[in-house]
Amino acid sequence: MDVESHSPDRKMLRDLVFIQDATGSQGSYITHSTEHIQRICADIISHGGLASAEDLRVGLIAFRDHPPQDHTYVTKNFGFTSDIGKVHENLKTLYASGGGDGPEAVTASLWDALNLDWRPTASKMIVLIADAPPHGIGEYGDGFDAGSPDGHDPLVIARELAQRGIVLFFVACEPALSGYAHANDFYTALTSITSGLMVPLTTASLLSRAIIGSVLENLDMERLIREVGAAVAERILGGQQSVDDVARELHEKLLLRGDGVKRMVVENIYRESDEAKHNVQVWTNARTIQDARPHLKKPPPRATSHSPTSPPRRVVTDFPTFSTGAQGLSVFGTGVEKANPMFGGNAFGAAGRFGGMRETSMDADDDDDEPDGIDVREGSVTLEQAKRIALQSAWRGARG
Structure with a gap:
């Protein structure tokens, strides 16, 4: 596998979409986004290697629910x-109201995002901010238990996002999201399909940090995918090696090359369980949400924990089936090896601040007593990041 090239072949453009839950519980998050969007974008441009403000395009989609659960709107694109x-003016038009049965029109918003006019040469990313699951995943009292009434399926959409190179990050607004039986496991799987991450927040005041950290890390990941993605995809899609095997080799070679990449450090608040791990695998590998539901296990109570022993991020690489679109499936198996915990608990180093975020060296002394919960660090590529690079490269290669 050749990873010798150091320069991308074209300048970096960024298409970034915010999907904002606009139901009654989201007032503080909408307010924070409105107040900080200009600084968020300025930090992305200045610290993300973008040449000018025009290189960043921002999209905004708000969602509530389908009637009769909500009669205001389903999505606002x-x-x-x-x-x-x-963008700031558009955010000012949003206010939190409505919502009905718990699950909301998440699937409709993802469908809208999928069908935006994404630039072919831009790196593409969605940040979904919500405290409720989509319809149809098996939650009690769901007014649309069979799934989104528009007929779309979020797992199908996620695979199409992955093939188009659109990465999904999910900001989980807690503790509300953990009140649902299956939401955490579902969103972990949904983001993993696209090589994104689920980022739990317990306060809206950390939202801008979560957004900036997610985008800056993803920009560095995109740079590496553009350099090595074709070779990685060829190895995986050709049946020569599994995603995990390729990721380990890629990790070793990138370490030898000495590239520095940004990495978002997120405090984990979730307690792991065997049932949750099983359900994540089920959601990840099912073609549709209805295919998955009969195989789900009842999860234990969703108490949260600040234990540093639980990994805050994990990459699911066991994809026996990869959708190639409506016409059929392509198949390539992978060995299962969970990413080791890279960081957790209160491992947040001291840093110089920029725009509310903190950026640190990986060997910075851990001497900041402020329990911020989110940090951005510069250091060597981790194995978890290498797995995400390999998985995203395979999806894009499968699309052709």
């Missing part, structure tokens, strides 16, 4: 713009 002032 503002489209892409490079005018961040316009």
Whole structure:
């Protein structure tokens, strides 16, 4: 596997979409986004290696629910713009209201995002901010238990996002999300399919940090995918090696090359369980949510923990089936090896601040007593990141 090249072949463009839950519980998150969006975008441009403000386009989609659960709107799609002032004005029109049965129109918002006019040469990312699951995953009292009434399925959408190179990050607004039986496991699987991450927040004040950290890490990951993705995909799709085997080899070679990449450090608040791990695998490998539901196990109570022994991020690499679109499936198996915990608990180093975020060296002294819960660090590529690079490269290669 050749990883000798150090320079991407074209300048980096970024298409970034915010999907915002606009139901009654989301007022503090909408307010925080509105107040900080201009600084968030400025930090992304200045610290993400973008040449100019025009290289960043921001999209905004708000969602509530389908009638009769909500009669205001299902989704509100503002489209892409490079005018961040316009994004700010669009956010100011949103207010938290409505919602009915718990699950919301998440699937409809993902469908809208999938069908935006993404630039072919841009790195593509969605940040979904919500405290409720989509319809149809088996939650008590779901008004649309069979799934989204528009007929779309979030697992199918996630695989199409992955094939188009669109990475999904999910900001889990806690503790509300953990009140649902299957939401945490479902969103862990959904983000893993696209090589993204689930980021738990217990306060809206950390939202801007979560967004900036997610975007900056993803920009560095995208740079590496553009350099080595074709070779990685060829190895996996050709049946020569599993995702895990390729990721381990890639990790070793990137370490030898000495590239520095940003990595978002997130405090884990979840307690792991065998049932949760099983359910994540079921959601990940099922073609549709209805296919998955008969195989789910009842999870234990969703108490949270601040134990540093639980990994806050994990990469599911056991994908026996990879959708190639509506016409059929392509198949390539992978060995299962969970990513080791890379960080957790209160492992947040001291840092110089920029725009509310903190950026540190990986060997920085852990002498900051402020329990911020989110940090951005610069260091060597981790095995977890190498697995995400390998998985995303395989998805893009499967699309052709």
